[in-house]
Amino acid sequence: MSRWLRRALFALVVVYLLAPLVVVAGVSLNPRQVLFFPPEGVSLRWFGTAFTDPGWYRPAINSLLVATFAALIAVSIALPLSYVVWRYRVGYARVVMAMGLAPFALPPVITALGALALWIVLQSYGRPHTVVLSHGAFLTTLPLATLTVGLQNLNPQLVEAARTMGATGGTVFRTIVFPYVRPYLLAGFVFAFVLSLNEYIIAYMTVGFTFETLPVKIFASLRYGYSPVMAAISVLFFAVAVALFALVGRVGDLPRLLGADERA
Amino acid sequence: MSAPTAGPAISSPADARSGDGPWPHVLLAWPTVALTLLFLVPLGIIAALGFFRRIQAGFFEVAFVTDNYARALDAFHLERLAVSVVLALAATLVTLLLAVPFTFLLTRRPRARQVPYLVLVLASLSLSEVIVAFAWSLLLSRTSGVSNLLVALGLMERAASWSPGLPAVLLAYVFIALPLAILSLYPTFSRLDQELPEAAGTMGATPLAGFLTVVLPLVRRAVAATGALVFIFVLGAYVIPQTLGRPAQWTMPVHITDQAIMKNHLPLAASLAIVLLVVSSLVAIAIVALGQGRWPRLALPGRAR
Numbered sequence: 001m002s003r004w005l006r007r008a009l010f011a012l013v014v015v016y017l018l019a020p021l022v023v024v025a026g027v028s029l030n031p032r033q034v035l036f037f038p039p040e041g042v043s044l045r046w047f048g049t050a051f052t053d054p055g056w057y058r059p060a061i062n063s064l065l066v067a068t069f070a071a072l073i074a075v076s077i078a079l080p081l082s083y084v085v086w087r088y089r090v091g092y093a094r095v096v097m098a099m100g101l102a103p104f105a106l107p108p109v110i111t112a113l114g115a116l117a118l119w120i121v122l123q124s125y126g127r128p129h130t131v132v133l134s135h136g137a138f139l140t141t142l143p144l145a146t147l148t149v150g151l152q153n154l155n156p157q158l159v160e161a162a163r164t165m166g167a168t169g170g171t172v173f174r175t176i177v178f179p180y181v182r183p184y185l186l187a188g189f190v191f192a193f194v195l196s197l198n199e200y201i202i203a204y205m206t207v208g209f210t211f212e213t214l215p216v217k218i219f220a221s222l223r224y225g226y227s228p229v230m231a232a233i234s235v236l237f238f239a240v241a242v243a244l245f246a247l248v249g250r251v252g253d254l255p256r257l258l259g260a261d262e263r264a
Numbered sequence: 265m266s267a268p269t270a271g272p273a274i275s276s277p278a279d280a281r282s283g284d285g286p287w288p289h290v291l292l293a294w295p296t297v298a299l300t301l302l303f304l305v306p307l308g309i310i311a312a313l314g315f316f317r318r319i320q321a322g323f324f325e326v327a328f329v330t331d332n333y334a335r336a337l338d339a340f341h342l343e344r345l346a347v348s349v350v351l352a353l354a355a356t357l358v359t360l361l362l363a364v365p366f367t368f369l370l371t372r373r374p375r376a377r378q379v380p381y382l383v384l385v386l387a388s389l390s391l392s393e394v395i396v397a398f399a400w401s402l403l404l405s406r407t408s409g410v411s412n413l414l415v416a417l418g419l420m421e422r423a424a425s426w427s428p429g430l431p432a433v434l435l436a437y438v439f440i441a442l443p444l445a446i447l448s449l450y451p452t453f454s455r456l457d458q459e460l461p462e463a464a465g466t467m468g469a470t471p472l473a474g475f476l477t478v479v480l481p482l483v484r485r486a487v488a489a490t491g492a493l494v495f496i497f498v499l500g501a502y503v504i505p506q507t508l509g510r511p512a513q514w515t516m517p518v519h520i521t522d523q524a525i526m527k528n529h530l531p532l533a534a535s536l537a538i539v540l541l542v543v544s545s546l547v548a549i550a551i552v553a554l555g556q557g558r559w560p561r562l563a564l565p566g567r568a569r
Contacts, residue, residue, distance in 0.1 A: 002471065016438075020402070023403045024398070078295075096299060104493065107541070109502050113520060113524055113537050114303075116524060117306055136298070149451070191386075201393075204521075218394045222507055226398075234399065237392065245386040249379050255454060258382065259454070260455065
């Protein structure tokens with residue numbers, strides 16, 4: 001396709017993906033409590049508010065805690081599962097794998113409703129561990145996907161060679177498999193972490209306002225009064241995501257982590 | 265990212281054998297317990313809940329009644345279901361029309377050049393639906409939106425508000441779906457032989473003809489799988505139709521959440537969810553089937569497999 005056409009399409013996609021953020025960033029700079037774009041002036045006071053107003057930084061801390069533990073759970077499920085499916089022939093492993101991949105084949109609202117129903121039945125609705133566990137299971141799909149790609153790229157002959165030279169299963173895992181999949185593990189962790197940080201509907205249906213996360217707080221503000229502080233928070237969120245993914249790109253080869261084949 | 269639907273074959277080391285001892289089962293214990301409890305059991309509870317009886321106080325008792333399904337399938341909810349499916353299909357179509365050529369052209373670039381685009385796509389994908397809804401409501405508002413830009417350019421008389429409404433919902437749907445579609449198409453497209461389109465060009469095909477006749481037939485399964493993934497994702501979105509839509513655009517998730525949280529009618533919410541699940545699965549299966557070869561034949565005879 002002609003170069004001109006390619007440039008037009010790339011520009012369209014980039015503008016489409018960035019336009020909302022440009023407006024949000026502009027609005028966050030308004031010195032007064034208005035949502036003008038272009039802003040009336042330039043002030044960073046709403047970024048200050050985000051860090052000093054407990055109404056905003058408490059949900060932020062809650063979100064960071066949930067995302068950290070949820071991503072750890074997601075990885076703790078995905079790593080042994082993807083390893084067993086790759087390494088052994090165990091009949092039901094494929095079934096468990098399907099359960100790990102299935103959340104993304106369900107409309108998100110159904111996953112959330114399932115979580116709500118589960119925690120009501122177990123009488124722990126509203127407790128912080130509910131959102132951590134439900135996020136963890138829901139987001140397992142992401143490290144599962146990156147680890148599966150990673151293991152696919154790992155040359156089986158390496159394992160075979162180690163075996164021939166007398167390495168046990170544990171040694172093979174420690175010295176060959178784990179070092180090899182580490183960047184994929186990190187990428188999967190980061191995906192799960194960032195998506196948990198941003199997830200709304202499951203958090204709303206498991207803990208709601210009793211353990212308010214940032215998306216739940218933003219949504220409440222969306223309904224009961226806009227403020228430039230929401231824009232400031234959104235900018236910070238986007239910055240965190242860009243920084244983390246850029247870090248993953250720095251540590252590992254991003255195209256390969258996302259499934260491009262092995263090629264220099 | 266393609267794994268959820270594209271389901272790549274998993275390569276195993278050639279030496280997999282029986283008699284591995286208890287290790288595989290020990291390793292699988294936690295994933296099995298966790299996913300059964302947190303994924304399978306909740307689905308089972310929803311399936312059962314749809315038949316339970318609501319008690320006035322807001323909770324429910326075990327029973328076998330069909331009133332919930334009768335309400336979930338009444339004229340009002342069927343219309344909402346139809347609106348949800350049509351909106352999600354429209355968003356899926358627009359998303360694919362953008363994502364397929366974009367991802368193809370992106371994967372033709374040198375790897376290092378791709379990274380900034382991939383970071384942007386990943387960051388957009390992770391952006392909370394809540395933030396997306398907020399951003400688009402600003403972008404389409406009277407005080408801070410694009411209409412001001414059009415006024416400044418002399419293309420419009422005065423600034424207007426385009427949110428809430430149908431265009432706002434569709435624009436935001438495509439916004440959340442586009443990064444997902446790009447990442448889902450990415451593995452297939454980047455593994456595509458770099459020389460194929462060139463070969464088509466050498467043999468006299470225009471770039472567009474080469475893309476349609478050589479590339480598209482090779483990737484149609486991935487495109488269909490991506491379409492199904494995007495469709496389900498958009499169909500299940502709650503915040504966007506709730507915030508950017510008028511009641512006419514309120515989809516099933518809005519009504520499911522409304523019943524579950526505001527009206528405390530979990531059995532009705534559950535039966536609505538099951539109806540949505542069945543319909544979304546059927547449409548997704550149909551989309552995947554389209555990719556299995558019941559497309560109009562774009563390929564030339566004797567194409568490479």
